[in-house]
Amino acid sequence: MDVIALRKRSGTITGEVRVNGFPQDRTSFRRCSGYVEQFSVQSPELTVRETVLFSARLRLDRNVIESNEKVLAFADQVIESVELTELAGSLVGSDEGVGLSFEQKKRLSIAVELAASPSIVFLDEPTSGLDARSALLVVRLLRKISNEGRTVTATIHQPSSTIFGMFDDLLLLKRGGEVVYHGELGENCQSLVNYFESKGAPEIALGDNPANWMLRVITSESMGDLSQAYKESTQYTKLKQELEEAKASPSEELKIEFDSEFAASKSTRGLLIAQRLRTIYWRSPAYNLSRVMLSLMMAIILGSVFVIQYGKDVFTEVEIRARFSVVFLAFIIIGIMSMFSVLPVMTKIRDMYYRHSDSGMYDSRSIGIALVLAEKWFIVGSSMLFCVVFLAIADLGGSFQQLFWFWGFFALNSALYSYFGQLFVACVEPARTAIILCSVYIGLNNFFAGLIVRPQEMNTGFFMLPYSITPGRYVYEGMITSIFSNDDRLVEVVEGDLFYDFLVDNGYCQASSVGCEGTVSNYVEYFFGGEYQRDNILRNAIILGGILVLARILLWAALKYIRFSN
Template sequence: MEGLDGPPMTCEEHEELVLRLRDWRARLSVELPKIEVRFEDVSVETEVYVRRRVLPTLSNTIINTAQFVGKVTHNGAKMDRGSSQRMCAFVGQRDVHHAEMTVKETIEFARRMLNAGNNSGDLLITITGLDECADTRIGDEMRRGISGGQKKRVTIGEMLAAPAQCFFMDDISTGLDSLTAFQILKYLQQLTHVLDLTMVVSLLQPTQEAFNLFDDIIFLCEGRIAYQGPRQHVLEFFESMGFKCPDRKNIADFLLEVTSKMDQEQYWVNNRSTYQYMPVQKFSDSFGSSHHGRLLQKDLHMQHSSQKSDQMIGTKERSSIPKWDVFKMSMALFRFIAIIGRTQVMANTIGTASLTAIFILGGFVISKDSIQSWLIWGYWFSPVTYGQNAVAINEFLDERWSMNSEDGESTNDTVGKTILKLRGMLTESHWYWYSVAILLIFAVVFNIFSIFALEYLKGAGKTTLLDVLAGRKTVGHIEGSINISGYPKKQETFARVSGYCEQADNHSPCLTVFESLWYSAWLRLPSQVDGHTISIFINEVMELVELKSLKDAMVGLPGTNGLTAEQRKRLTIAVELVSSPSIIFMDEPTTGLDARAAAIVMRTVRKTADTGRTIVCTIHQPSTEMFEAFDEAIPGVPQIRDDQNPATWMLDVTSPAMEYKLGIDYGIIFSKSSLYIRTEQDIFNIQGAIYGSALFIGFANASILQPVVEMERTTFYRERASGMYSSMTYAIAQVAIEIPYTIVQVLIFSIIVYPMMGFQFVVAKFFWFMFFMLLSYIYYALFGMMTVAITPNQEIAAALSFFLFVLWNIFSGFFIPRKMMPSWWRWYYWVDPAAWTIYGLMVSQLGDNVDLLQVAGRSDETVKEFLKEYFGLQDKYLSLIVSLHVAVIVLFLFIFGFSIKHLNFQKR
């Protein structure tokens, strides 16, 4: 297994790892218990009052009428909490984690609490693809953290840490792209087959590749089992019913649509009889009388052999949390209040009341002597009492407060004791240690109660891009520009014409579906739109997203009551559609939906786009139909198989493992392809890179040379006085010695930086780049030497050169293009050597480029035209720019030599 810096682990490496684990267990003669879970005639029933709104809701809240009917056994024994905790693990649909913990801490905590192996923490992080975010905190809706897909992988990793033999996983592909979902399911399949595990996984949008990984299928529709048996025989059963899956059709999508009244007819192939809608009840009855249905009933009537079950379970069962670890749990009082509150609202209510009593009775707001006798017990039960007294005693019994007090009750009272008595605090020094000990006891006691409450009261990249585009990003530093139809985006105006469907479905739980849509439309549509028009529009939107039948349903809390995850997602889209936006951003709108519901949503998205609106959408697991709803997709290199989903194929060929294997970067390939269109920002980026390369490195060269020249000048004065050589000989030698170093510097710099700037790989242009960089570095070096020669010391030379460098930077054409400079300052542009260098580099590299460029506020134009119109740069002046460089080098050399010869700052 590779380290964190190596290539991603492949499925073959997964399988090899699991096989080694099986061989290791075999050598140790470790035999894990076998688990069999049986369920028969299982259903959940409830009574709901649906008359009016307020009182029925109150009745449904108070009266818990949900009833479980049926029979579920584990290894032939009736299911109970004690036996199922260690045998089975459940991965829920919602990813509930501590937001402040990192990924590694979460996995490690689960591993320790579940008594997993020593190395399984790092192993799980690698397997679930969480290496890159292992040290990132998880976060939540209010705190920045990992992405939704990464949270789902953390949830899976937590439960895989359990030493269970049976895993139940509810929609584990939510938030994952199809490639990641396939890799995780492939690993689960290898674990199941090699280690004899049992895994029951529900998926909403399985790709064909993911579907093929399963051994058996339980097709549950409208609360009834329409098929349960081997995956290979599922199509045979439905063909016997008169329905056939078309070629290249995802079998999972076919199963969902063949039971739908809207889509069933298209799969009817029985020409011997006329098509009539076949309800789910008929599929279920037909399966019961089929071959696989009869085998299933036969297995259910066979008694489970429990000869070794009790022994195995008893051997495996042990304390989940060691007693000593209980005392290490923290968060004492607040954790206890949060747990007994059950919900955030209730916890806040209890917490506010508790904290009010604690502070009032803690001796700070009201001193101990002023508390009524019948409430004094509250003073001794308040943690604030002991915290406050410990701090006060530690301070006021110090020697600084030991002088006698004239206001004390006795002549022996010190100033510190007098202050403590005036505030009604304890005055004996031993109460400091008593208070510390009592505070520790408080922490331990409340943690014990927290564990007790937990046991008996308990009932997880693309987004960043959309957040930035939609103006929803509130943290971090955003660079670059966003243009709408060629003009800079103004968030105040843009918010009125745009909609954003976030990945999290956040709605007010106390409103109905219609009220949620009405509230959004009323506040976001123009004020001149009347209520009748709004109502009609809302009904059209509800029909579009198939929420008409749920018009008066309460939204409720996710995972608790109200709408299901699928319905909440459709409501999120509807809330944005009723504002009639011109552009809609959708962050994974199909996450949490089954394939049929996802197809409905994408049909809605397609219809919305057909009305002229712009849709910007990210999606994790598009089916073939959903993929075809988009106008553009990134092309890949390998050939697609006939039975492969295009989106799955695209993710497969562009995965990090494939890029590592082929040694390529698709991002770089795309940037060089004909599909990539440059924008004016690309030109600005190139100019910025040229500006930084030429000016800052040149300035550094000049600054480094100045103290060296200053030091050598003192020696020169002595040697010239001795008649050893002439001044011009010395000047030419000083310049000549810098040229070889400059050539090497330019060569190394150009080889590294030139490809990174995105320039064309043309030999002539590369040498032009090196030529101008060499000329600029030479005149910068001469400029540094010249300033030393004309000034008495290095400090003045540095000040003078810094002043001139500032002027060079300002008028170089980078901060202010020449055409935008005031007319009376443009003359300085033509005497600025830095401007010549940027001119030469830009024109030599881009002056003949005729690629189209997207320019804000104007029609598309070529790069050459943009350089001329915006910067005033033309390639016909390239020879003039070269001549100016040579001239300034000769000028600086002459001034340096003349100053060395005629200026003598040595005062003796």
């Protein structure tokens, strides 16, 4: 069934699939079919109505549904058909918390596919994991869908006699995938029973479940090769003749064609996915509220290091280096928090994207843009909160321009950590592997930012390449130069130390002068070997912007070409 439904991505597939006599076209078939997974997972942060409405808006033909009111009415109609109207405003919820029951989620998954108004619905073991009552409710729903004129195809294992009798036709396979029966079940499964009894099967006992009886029959060694017997049967001959006739002269009126790959336009897809992600983010306090609160807490902790020096105009070298170190810790710690907090969220989004793209709802380009739109406001807000509190407490304030550039580089850094975290999740399946890649990225930023090893020691030789391509180098330089390069506050100079020699060598004071003084901006030039310049701020911002764009392009490619689902 997975092969027919275009869900199979592993193994070797041979033969051909035809729809109404024509070769199956991937684009058109996705538009006219639905597929309910065995353990389909919906976003727990959305309501039942929001979940169904999202599917309807992306999958219904634009020429059929003309207005938003009609889409809303259709979605409510679908919800009513699966008997979830009373729960339409309820959150789906997770398996661990409050939300829909397993059976209700099963019906919701069916509703999500019905929202596309498909001609055929595939279901992978729709009764799996359900008790007898819930299984009966689900199969009655499938019977109702079939009576409305849709084709329902389901895989099912050892159903009860009541459930088994609700189906019209059966394709029965024995071990090895060979067909032993394909045809109508008949009333009370009499056609199936008559067929196997005609092949020598023992009579079915009164009250016996036909599903259990047929399994005993096809696994009995005394029955011989039932697959060969089927190929020699009149049922097989008749079916093959019908297929050959349909293949030889298919009616053009039955050919399924669509003008575009997706039902919704590019702009609509991008807008709807962005709205969906924003809603999910807003209803995920464990992710975003914790991110904001941790940013505020770290701003207070790091800023309070310099509370006793507030308003000071003359510093020692140790005090200035401490400021450099705290700025370094700020962008590293918040970056790490941003990266690791996004991993579980992106894993859910990635897996949901796989299901939605298989259904023809949207592509990797749409989800890539939506992720940027949904994430940016939280990055901007949390980074602004951190910078305002941190700079105020640490007494690192200056002009508006200085504060703007400091915040800009800090926000770019948070975005980089988040976006590379998303990229790593899209590139590798195991969470531990993504964590390893994150650790490598963090390590490179730590080492090559310019504090642990100074830039003047990395501008030649082996370190030159990694130093040039590491984002942390440009972030740290931008943050340091934005607030310290024009700082005229004084730094105490001790005659004979390296800073004193630097001031003398560069003409900032005379060797014989008494009370030689240096400024904070002089110390920046000395400490970073003249490599960190305020004139580089715009260049650094452009480079970081380019790296951000590269990260999004790589994410698009990873989502498009790398898949981890079967």
